[in-house]
Amino acid sequence: MNADTIVEYTAAILMVTGGLMSLVSAIGLIRLPDVYTRSHAATKSSTLAVLLTLLGGFLYFWALERFISVRLLLGILFVFLTAPVAGHVIIRAAHRSGVKLADISKKDELAEAKERLMEEQNLERLNREKKNDSGV
């Protein structure tokens, strides 16, 4: 077994693992109950899947064709920059527009905090109105 074969097998293993990871994240996308947990499956397992697949490709071209593919590395970089932003924005929008958490969820400190904020604002507004009334 020479060095080329070893690298070839390593690249193949990386790519197959990446493929399996995206399969798992697809299964997760179907199985999980609500938008919040689904976004975990959609954005997260797939970042590792993309990382492994592209790394496998990079390794293959580097070792066997002596070609350093900057494009593959840039692909990894940009997936890592954009995937978390997308996940964050999607579930923030979901929570802001009032999507309920699944029934199995345990606690929601954000909703509690939002409620407290709303109450404070309401109280403030009431106070202001009262002041205005007494002023007039």
Place this chain on the structure above:
Amino acid sequence: MNKFRGTGGTGATAAQFLLNLFIAFLWMLLLDEDKFRVTTFAAGFIVGIFIVFFMHRFFGTQFYLRRMFAIVKLMFIFISELVKSSWSVIGQILSPKLTIRPGIFRYDTVLESEGEVTTLSLLLTLTPGSVVMEVTEDGRGLYIHAMDIESSKQALIVQLKNFEKAIMEVTR
């Protein structure tokens, strides 16, 4: 340990870098090869890195590649966390019965600047099992949605602390 922090400005960094370049040139000239080879120069530069690293305390400044080492360390921490938490999330997804208890909790970070908090949330959102949902207006409190709040909240907080420490090494 940080007694000399602040004295090592850009001037000191440049001085250490120049010394390193000088060692690399010296190495190349002393080897006396018949033509210029990049590999020899690179080898000299690496030797220079070691010499400057062992000498930097005598300059009274911080080692000029310290930040780079910190970035490499942060990358390694991130990759190990990524693999660990991917493994646990795969286990949760593929278990025949969904036993997870998702939830949202608040975490107050010790990081200060916007860049630091952004890096922390980026790394945290990239690792499976946790998504940053909302950042409070002062930029200190993070609301984190965790895949399994009962069993993994403690592990998540340990992970957060790891990231915080590594990020602070890079930025401060």
